[in-house]
Amino acid sequence: MSTAAQPRKPWTPSQIVLTLLGTAVSAAFLAPFAWALFTSLKSETEAVQVPPHWLPEDWTGQAWKALFETGNITNWFVNSVVVSVCVTSVVLLVSALAGYGFARTEFRGKSALMGLVMAGLMISPAVLGVPLFTTVQQMGMVDTYWGMILPQCAPAAMVYILYKFFQGIPRELEEAAFIDGAGRWRVFFTIVLPLSRPSLAAVGIFTFIASWNNFLWPYMVTNNPDLMTMPNGIATVMNSYGIQWAQLMAGGLMAGLPLIIVFVFFQRQIVAGVAHTGLAGQ
Amino acid sequence: MTTSAQTVIAPVRAGTAADSVTARRKQGFQHGGWFVAPFLVLFALFVIWPLLRGVWLSFTDANISGDSASFVGLDNYREALQDPLVWDTLGHSAYFTLLVVPCITVLAFLLAMLAHHIERGKWLWRLCFFAPFLLPSTVAANLWQWLFNPGTGMINYVFGIETPWLTDKSYAMLAVVICTLWWTVGFSFLLYLAALQGIPGHLYEAAKLDGANAWHRMVHITLPMLRNITGLVIALQILASLQVFDQAVVMMDFLPGPEGSTRTFVQYTLEEGFTSYRVGYASAISVIFFVIIAAVALARMWLLRNREESAR
Numbered sequence: 001m002s003t004a005a006q007p008r009k010p011w012t013p014s015q016i017v018l019t020l021l022g023t024a025v026s027a028a029f030l031a032p033f034a035w036a037l038f039t040s041l042k043s044e045t046e047a048v049q050v051p052p053h054w055l056p057e058d059w060t061g062q063a064w065k066a067l068f069e070t071g072n073i074t075n076w077f078v079n080s081v082v083v084s085v086c087v088t089s090v091v092l093l094v095s096a097l098a099g100y101g102f103a104r105t106e107f108r109g110k111s112a113l114m115g116l117v118m119a120g121l122m123i124s125p126a127v128l129g130v131p132l133f134t135t136v137q138q139m140g141m142v143d144t145y146w147g148m149i150l151p152q153c154a155p156a157a158m159v160y161i162l163y164k165f166f167q168g169i170p171r172e173l174e175e176a177a178f179i180d181g182a183g184r185w186r187v188f189f190t191i192v193l194p195l196s197r198p199s200l201a202a203v204g205i206f207t208f209i210a211s212w213n214n215f216l217w218p219y220m221v222t223n224n225p226d227l228m229t230m231p232n233g234i235a236t237v238m239n240s241y242g243i244q245w246a247q248l249m250a251g252g253l254m255a256g257l258p259l260i261i262v263f264v265f266f267q268r269q270i271v272a273g274v275a276h277t278g279l280a281g282q
Numbered sequence: 283m284t285t286s287a288q289t290v291i292a293p294v295r296a297g298t299a300a301d302s303v304t305a306r307r308k309q310g311f312q313h314g315g316w317f318v319a320p321f322l323v324l325f326a327l328f329v330i331w332p333l334l335r336g337v338w339l340s341f342t343d344a345n346i347s348g349d350s351a352s353f354v355g356l357d358n359y360r361e362a363l364q365d366p367l368v369w370d371t372l373g374h375s376a377y378f379t380l381l382v383v384p385c386i387t388v389l390a391f392l393l394a395m396l397a398h399h400i401e402r403g404k405w406l407w408r409l410c411f412f413a414p415f416l417l418p419s420t421v422a423a424n425l426w427q428w429l430f431n432p433g434t435g436m437i438n439y440v441f442g443i444e445t446p447w448l449t450d451k452s453y454a455m456l457a458v459v460i461c462t463l464w465w466t467v468g469f470s471f472l473l474y475l476a477a478l479q480g481i482p483g484h485l486y487e488a489a490k491l492d493g494a495n496a497w498h499r500m501v502h503i504t505l506p507m508l509r510n511i512t513g514l515v516i517a518l519q520i521l522a523s524l525q526v527f528d529q530a531v532v533m534m535d536f537l538p539g540p541e542g543s544t545r546t547f548v549q550y551t552l553e554e555g556f557t558s559y560r561v562g563y564a565s566a567i568s569v570i571f572f573v574i575i576a577a578v579a580l581a582r583m584w585l586l587r588n589r590e591e592s593a594r
Contacts, residue, residue: 015400015401018396021396022396025393025396025411026406029411029413029464032425032426036425039428047434050433051433052436093320094321097318098321098322101315105314105315107314107315107318110314117325121579122521122575122579123329123333123572124525126525126548127525127548127568127571127572127575128572129555130336130339130554130564130565130568131336131339131561131565132332134339134346135328135335136328150328153328154321154329156325156329159321188317209416213416215418215419215420215528216527220552220556230418231419234421235420235423235532236536239536245434248424249428252421252425255418255421256416256421259417263412264409267405271475274469274472274473275475
């Protein structure tokens, strides 16, 4: 905060050393991305040459072309968008309502239910994958969008984060509105929600990242290649008939780049969002 | 503010008006059940019900089709305690956790200190260290599988070594750990960075006036101020690392790795459920796993409460 307001400082020796160190570490962090990009621009035969070399000798878009022509990558991309957008919208609505309900309203059995939600923080598809699958199977939702989306829509963590946030809003605002005769729902939608925009953005961003990148649950619940999301399709279908590395790297970049591009543009909000959702667990 | 003013003024106007105002104010917060209802429906269907169902299935010999399950009592649990694969895979997940948690905590702290203290281009450092976290786990895993690949991989080439990363049981889990560090350190890095930015600058200025050097300032101001966030990072990492699955299976082509050395506990439960179709047994070991995860989470809550009490 304070650094932004200050005028630029001169290059001191310690700043030069730190910047050089930062550059070296960043290069190490980015090298795998560069390796993926260069591999995707080689031909399949050049990609597997021993010993490896960084830059392609023959720059070619072959792998990218093949990716779009032969695979179902466009299907996967659309599925990923559909699933992540649905999950994010439902989570935002449902957890904002529930967070407010727990923070501000009274109803019978509230504290017991809150305890249950806290217990829900410890449950994930990784822990309860098999019984979750048989439940979804019984509902007839295996290999459907519903089956992929709905089980991702009950995140106790997000309810907890918004609950903590709503508790911090001063009650007086709402009380004044009640006295003026506004209904509970109107107060929620016109006063509370606009006040909580930063927290909602944090929850939304975090949910979108988690859902876009989710592998385990879509992997369990889909067998039909047409219904797979990007991470799942790339990991299962593209890995199954003898890996073609150039294509695999191109597919991986296509799955990863949208979020990275979004990050470059919305960096401040995303950083605040991740820090906020993480720090709420404190 | 408004409330106190209202209550003071109200009696002057009329007693009944004051009553109705308080009533209305209170009524706004009554009967909130409808707010939580949509979440509770989803939560009950996809969290609580599977948990109860898992507990029930763990006492049966259910298979994947769900029919003809009969009650077998504690047989599944008895078998689990004697199943060497339960202990092996639990050990692999614990080994992974033991390697990842300290490394990620230290690395995230160092990266955050670096990004915090370089005065120029903060957004660029943040982007570089955080970008890997934005990749799907499977993409990160494929990328590192490719980097570790014998012969064609860059790691061995760059460092001039011939380590059989993915095919030797003493290196396989290490390869998964390295991939995980690169992929997930960005998240903890951001938490540390946010915490560093939250330390009030006057603490450092005061210390400087007292003649404290950079090292003293770090040991006596930065580290103590970061205690809470370190606890959080460690707790989140332990819980996430125990549940490792994605990177390990993808890097090993959905196999258990050399001599089964990267088969994690989650992977074992899924194999039992979906490959061996033993849903009852898979549920039993999932319940055991849930108890372990819950114990870790409760231990953290207990530690936090103890610390709060001793701080008082």
